[in-house]
Amino acid sequence: MEEQLSVLFVMVEVGGILAPIIFILFHTLRQFLFIPPILVCIAGGVLFGVTLGTIYSVIGLTINCLLFYAVIHRLPKTHRKLSTLKKRWFGEYRNLTLGQITVLRLIPVFHYHLLNFCLLEKRKSLREFGKSSFISNIPLAFFYTIFGQFISQFSMTMVVIIMFALAVLVYILREKITVIKWREFFKEAPE
Structure with missing residues (x-):
């Protein structure tokens, strides 16, 4: 991975x-x-500074999300895998809000395209999806462009505190109502 990032530095x-x-x-x-x-966001901060690095990262991440939108409908196997992964991690009837997706993007262990998939289920049209992905990518690019150099210097207790605070924020921003269709609630169990 370091070789690929060093290639990026040379290319830039x-x-x-x-x-x-x-x-x-x-x-x-x-x-x-x-x-x-x-x-890549951290590299953008190093290469271009905070302001331009954040702007370029937001543009790149949004283009990445729009490519995901264009491609995911043509890959039914990947669509099913992401759907299964979403059900396993978040539950079958749980939909993430835009605020939750934005906060979860800040946590490095969450799959970026799984969060894109959750956003796609909430925002079906290209315009809504593009706007929502742009908004949800701003904190990711900003946070890791500015604080990228300092994060590596954090102690383990500080990292745990930050992750706990983000988890609480995800809980607070959750969708308060879950709607389950009548047929889905009373469906027969497979034998």
């Missing part, structure tokens, strides 16, 4: 005026290289 240094475009494209390619979005 050589790219000159094309460096922001290369960085944004790297955000869309990072999923195929199995690089977490957090590391």
Whole structure:
């Protein structure tokens, strides 16, 4: 993974005026290289500074989400896997709110595209999904661009406190009402 990030640094240094475009494209390619979005956001802060790094990361992450929207409907096997994973992690009838998805994006252990899938189930149209993904990516890019250098210096107790605070925030932002259709509630159990 360090080799891939060092390739990004070299490409940006050589790219000159094309460096922001290369960085944004790297955000869309990072999923195929199995690089977490957090590391790319941290690299954006190092390469471009806080303001431009955050802006470029938000643009790259939003383009990544829009590509997910375009591709997920064409991959039924991946769609089923994400649906199964969502049911296992969050429950069959639980829908995450935009606030919960935004906070969960800040926690590194959550699958980025699983959260995109949860957002897609809530916001079906491209316009709503694009707007919601843009909004939910802003804290991720901002937090990890600014605090990326300091996070590695946190003690384990500080990390536990931050994760606990984020978990409480996810609970507070939960959807208060769950609607289960009559047929789904009384469906027969498979034998």
